[in-house]
Amino acid sequence: SGEEDLASGEGEDESNNESSYDLEESYTVVSDNSFVPFEFVEDGELTGFDIELIKAIADEAGFEIEGGEIQTTNFDGIIPGLQTQQFDIAIAGISITEDRKQVIDYSEPYYESGLKIGVSADNEDINSIEDLEGKTVATRMGSTSADFLEENTEDATINQFEQLDQVYLAVENGSADAVVYDAPNVDYYISTTGDGLKTVGELYQAENYGIAIAKGNEDLVAAVDDALATLKENGKYDEIYNKWFGSEE
Amino acid sequence: MDAIGRILEFDWFRVFEFLPELGKGLYYTLLISIVGLLIGFVLGAIFGLGRISKNKFLFVLASIYVEVVRGTPVLVQAIWIFFALPIIIQYNFDPIVAGIIVIAINSGAYIAEVVRGSVDSIDKGQIEAGRSLGLTKNQTMRYIIWPQAFKRMIPPLGNQFIISIKDTSLLSVILVPELMFQGRLIVSNQFIAVEIYTAVALFYLAITLTLSLILRLIERRLNY
Amino acid sequence: MDAIGRILEFDWFRVFEFLPELGKGLYYTLLISIVGLLIGFVLGAIFGLGRISKNKFLFVLASIYVEVVRGTPVLVQAIWIFFALPIIIQYNFDPIVAGIIVIAINSGAYIAEVVRGSVDSIDKGQIEAGRSLGLTKNQTMRYIIWPQAFKRMIPPLGNQFIISIKDTSLLSVILVPELMFQGRLIVSNQFIAVEIYTAVALFYLAITLTLSLILRLIERRLNY
Amino acid sequence: MITVNDLHKRFGKNEVLKGINCEVEETEVVCVIGPSGSGKSTFLRCLNLLEDVSAGKVVIDGHDLTDKKTNINTVRTEVGMVFQQFNLFPHKTVIQNVMLAPQKVRKITSEEARKRGEILLEKVGLSDKANQYPAQLSGGQQQRVAIARALAMEPKLMLFDEPTSALDPELVGEVLEVMKQLAKEGMTMVVVTHEMGFAKEVADRVLFMDEGIIMEENTPDKIFTNPDSERTKEFLNKVL
Amino acid sequence: MITVNDLHKRFGKNEVLKGINCEVEETEVVCVIGPSGSGKSTFLRCLNLLEDVSAGKVVIDGHDLTDKKTNINTVRTEVGMVFQQFNLFPHKTVIQNVMLAPQKVRKITSEEARKRGEILLEKVGLSDKANQYPAQLSGGQQQRVAIARALAMEPKLMLFDEPTSALDPELVGEVLEVMKQLAKEGMTMVVVTHEMGFAKEVADRVLFMDEGIIMEENTPDKIFTNPDSERTKEFLNKVL
Numbered sequence A: 001s002g003e004e005d006l007a008s009g010e011g012e013d014e015s016n017n018e019s020s021y022d023l024e025e026s027y028t029v030v031s032d033n034s035f036v037p038f039e040f041v042e043d044g045e046l047t048g049f050d051i052e053l054i055k056a057i058a059d060e061a062g063f064e065i066e067g068g069e070i071q072t073t074n075f076d077g078i079i080p081g082l083q084t085q086q087f088d089i090a091i092a093g094i095s096i097t098e099d100r101k102q103v104i105d106y107s108e109p110y111y112e113s114g115l116k117i118g119v120s121a122d123n124e125d126i127n128s129i130e131d132l133e134g135k136t137v138a139t140r141m142g143s144t145s146a147d148f149l150e151e152n153t154e155d156a157t158i159n160q161f162e163q164l165d166q167v168y169l170a171v172e173n174g175s176a177d178a179v180v181y182d183a184p185n186v187d188y189y190i191s192t193t194g195d196g197l198k199t200v201g202e203l204y205q206a207e208n209y210g211i212a213i214a215k216g217n218e219d220l221v222a223a224v225d226d227a228l229a230t231l232k233e234n235g236k237y238d239e240i241y242n243k244w245f246g247s248e249e
Numbered sequence B, C: 001m002d003a004i005g006r007i008l009e010f011d012w013f014r015v016f017e018f019l020p021e022l023g024k025g026l027y028y029t030l031l032i033s034i035v036g037l038l039i040g041f042v043l044g045a046i047f048g049l050g051r052i053s054k055n056k057f058l059f060v061l062a063s064i065y066v067e068v069v070r071g072t073p074v075l076v077q078a079i080w081i082f083f084a085l086p087i088i089i090q091y092n093f094d095p096i097v098a099g100i101i102v103i104a105i106n107s108g109a110y111i112a113e114v115v116r117g118s119v120d121s122i123d124k125g126q127i128e129a130g131r132s133l134g135l136t137k138n139q140t141m142r143y144i145i146w147p148q149a150f151k152r153m154i155p156p157l158g159n160q161f162i163i164s165i166k167d168t169s170l171l172s173v174i175l176v177p178e179l180m181f182q183g184r185l186i187v188s189n190q191f192i193a194v195e196i197y198t199a200v201a202l203f204y205l206a207i208t209l210t211l212s213l214i215l216r217l218i219e220r221r222l223n224y
Numbered sequence D, E: 001m002i003t004v005n006d007l008h009k010r011f012g013k014n015e016v017l018k019g020i021n022c023e024v025e026e027t028e029v030v031c032v033i034g035p036s037g038s039g040k041s042t043f044l045r046c047l048n049l050l051e052d053v054s055a056g057k058v059v060i061d062g063h064d065l066t067d068k069k070t071n072i073n074t075v076r077t078e079v080g081m082v083f084q085q086f087n088l089f090p091h092k093t094v095i096q097n098v099m100l101a102p103q104k105v106r107k108i109t110s111e112e113a114r115k116r117g118e119i120l121l122e123k124v125g126l127s128d129k130a131n132q133y134p135a136q137l138s139g140g141q142q143q144r145v146a147i148a149r150a151l152a153m154e155p156k157l158m159l160f161d162e163p164t165s166a167l168d169p170e171l172v173g174e175v176l177e178v179m180k181q182l183a184k185e186g187m188t189m190v191v192v193t194h195e196m197g198f199a200k201e202v203a204d205r206v207l208f209m210d211e212g213i214i215m216e217e218n219t220p221d222k223i224f225t226n227p228d229s230e231r232t233k234e235f236l237n238k239v240l
């Protein structure tokens, strides 16, 4: 069509996708304020796997990130923020669940994850989910781990913190016996900052992360999905993946 | 208006589903404020009298306590006590205990000022009358000043009770399972922010209005 | 004591590294409290006069506003305004705007009581003197009552300023990038809770103590 | 000047004035005495509608105060009032206290108000205090300013409610002196007072009030030496 | 009974008493008059150490008050004081007001204290008010209770600081009556007062204070009719 000609007149081939969807010029993008290694602040800059991925997707799909900057919020504020249209897009290692689908839309999965137990390195009592009974378990408010614990433990005390640093600190200083949280997060924390901890048991509850999009933006969902597929094809996705998780495959 | 229509569309009945959780929150709200205030009253009496004492050391200590607590936000105190203090003293508090400590320390500083103010507000002529009858300083304090001061303390103490109940909402940040925390927890799983937060606000309003009503009745009885 | 040794071991110098972030927080803390209070003063004057007005409608409206705001915790108000109100009115606030609204609405209710109290505290003899000279009700209010009442408002308004500054810390929960929020953000990425939270507390203490000092100087000048 | 006809005043169920009848002629000075709570202040305050009347009729200089059509502010400008507690405006200087009402009510210019104010302060002997604040003056000086302030509206009638009872004994004289001068100049005055000396010397007539009515009304000579009523006698015995 | 020797009292830099000398014999009644701020109250308060003395000597009934070894509480039990503002204990009934000090200081039993208290209330004419609270009494009644309360400690000396100036004129008499009775019974009394009638009738001696010194000391007859000092004359002219 004539429109396409005009757009391709710019001479950039990413702009192919632009015309097939009705997109705004820019979207507000929000992320979690700390969820290593997906998003966290280093030297005053927000960085991490999710951050690089969403920037690549925005480039690919041809929209700007509003204000030139990804916003951050407490994890439990992300979904309400999408509901109230405060944000358009959220990328924050958000697991895809049926409950959440009622109120927000998701892209195709972009990362396979699951939940793990972390305990203090010298703890020999806790080896599986069953051992958490009667113990204090730290996790984060509003996360799938919190739900998981509610459903799969009987009389564990579940302390739901707002921030992940508070979760890990609780285990390190002994106020909680264990942490249950997303496996990549627990692993990354242990391999960088938290050498006093170790993981035990298996990978509980496999989950997929999706990019969350406020309801009513079907075109945006499709554009993001297309962009994600393109990145996976052209190797850009692997490049980012290897930077943050190494090339284990 | 549009907004009013929208208000009616919310699923207000879902609030009832979560009444047990909110009730549990209410229980902790009241528990923590009452226990916290009782301890706060003891702190307040000690430091309030410290602030009128002629003993320099007591005075300085009491003043530092009162100024630091009144000069920093309760939220900062709560976060400091729950997240920083345990690292320093290498001892962890249960959130509920931490909550009680926060309310006690905070209300203690305000109650100290109430105690000081009430004692100061008693007409100097009362002390003179007592002393001129040959009563000692302590006897004058005990039989003449304190009973009158205590009566004047009741309304501001009642007020502090209301303030402390409101302050407990901050404890949601340090995992105390009080009313606000329960509300936030429900919302983080159920995504019914309007219904739950409105219900939470109404709960607080009901408690505080009831208390101020009771307070007004007491005040009226005091001014027989 | 062990704890004291441990306090010295902390990496206090790292706080300096984050001074720019904390400084930014301080900027928003002050911005939001000042703008919020200015709007709050306008609300307070309107509703405060509403509370002494003989107009039934104005009186009821003002009373509901004052009672609801004073009866609910600021945190609940903040969360409600930030998370529930946008759903109802289908309009989203920027966190900073939401923060200003929270402080304005909240301080407005307290200032309304300050205005009411100050006007009420002016000796009835002043009104009678004005009226007996043939001044109208409005003239008496304008030339005699209000100037005196305003002078009496200054100390409690200064106090409200201090309270509002402390209240801004709650706005960290609704992502306003004020001092407490910056502190929490730094801690959540850097794991230096003791150092940062202590620094944040000292920042607040410095502001509030400075303000109360200024306030005391003003009060002294007012009582020439 | 004043005609009061069966004046009643109730506060809730408490009837404080139970039918007052009285006339005051131009240039007359009337003193009102009586025990505490007998309704003296209430009576005075009804005369310029600081209290509204429950029943009866009050006519001041031809204006019927109980008539809804009467503009009360106009009447009030013709009736000056001096209070026990002075009630000066503490945020205004002495001269500003005196200037305020003429400027705002009579709408005269600031210069004219100041000129007039200075003359009045001269009259009460306080020219040198014009730029001080009330708090810097003694009670007696404050009360004299209050008189000047009332006079600034050029009233036809002056009401005084125990103008000297809040004063230290040594300061009473200077205020009474100003009032005597005023009486001499022909001002119509109604004065509630405990100063029997003043009443004897200045009053044309003395009213003795008790429990909301005027018990006795007589010349000062008669009332102080040989009162008609037993109650008056009893009261004067206690007070003198 | 009282010997005061070159008594000085400073508040900060403000010297309020500038060398007071005076003697009071047993059963003597001394009235102190003088303008406001002349130091009358301060003088009285030095006599039972409600103010501590800056320089000079005060001896009461043989106890040197300025001596550090003197037990002030013991001396105070021998000196009763009645204040202008009554200062009754509002949270206690009339009889409890009177009973408190004997019980706590003299350690007598509650029954004995009550018996004594009832006698004293009888004496001041308030037997029927024993179980009322001070707020329920008139000013004159409150002041009479205050006198009874002071008497309950069986003092050898009574100090009165303007005991009637806070009272309505009609209530002054009942308080003065009680004081006259007390004088007649031989109580040693120092009375600061503006009631010249009382001074004339009851005082053995009148002290006129001005600016921190005793300007004149004389019998009431002499001081009221023909004072020595010009200042006294001036003051009395204003007040009488």
Ligand SMILES: Nc1ncnc2c1ncn2[C@@H]1O[C@H](COP(=O)(O)OP(=O)(O)OP(=O)(O)O)[C@@H](O)[C@H]1O
Binding pocket: D011, D014, D016, D034, D035, D036, D037, D038, D039, D040, D041, D042, D043
């Ligand atoms: N605004 C009011 N509301 C209710 N009752 C009042 C009011 N003003 C006065 N009263 C009552 O009216 C009665 C008469 O009061 P008023 O002040 O006229 O007496 P008074 O003769 O001036 O006494 P005083 O010599 O003490 O000034 C008193 O019993 C008083 O309690």
Ligand SMILES: Nc1ncnc2c1ncn2[C@@H]1O[C@H](COP(=O)(O)OP(=O)(O)OP(=O)(O)O)[C@@H](O)[C@H]1O
Binding pocket: E011, E014, E016, E034, E035, E036, E037, E038, E039, E040, E041, E042, E043
């Ligand atoms: N506690 C105090 N601190 C400082 N100055 C005081 C104090 N008490 C009294 N004065 C000052 O001492 C002076 C004398 O006061 P005092 O009360 O003895 O006077 P007085 O003769 O009793 O006056 P009055 O007749 O008004 O009661 C006054 O100038 C007063 O301001």
Ligand SMILES: NC(=O)CC[C@H](N)C(=O)O
Binding pocket: A032, A035, A075, A092, A093, A094, A095, A096, A140, A142, A143, A144, A145, A182
């Ligand atoms: N950012 C996070 O904390 C992710 C938490 C978890 N994956 C969830 O979706 O609930």
Ligand SMILES: [Mg+2]
Binding pocket: D040, D041, D042, D161, D162
């Ligand atoms: Mg009166």
Ligand SMILES: [Mg+2]
Binding pocket: E040, E041, E042, E161, E162
């Ligand atoms: Mg005195």
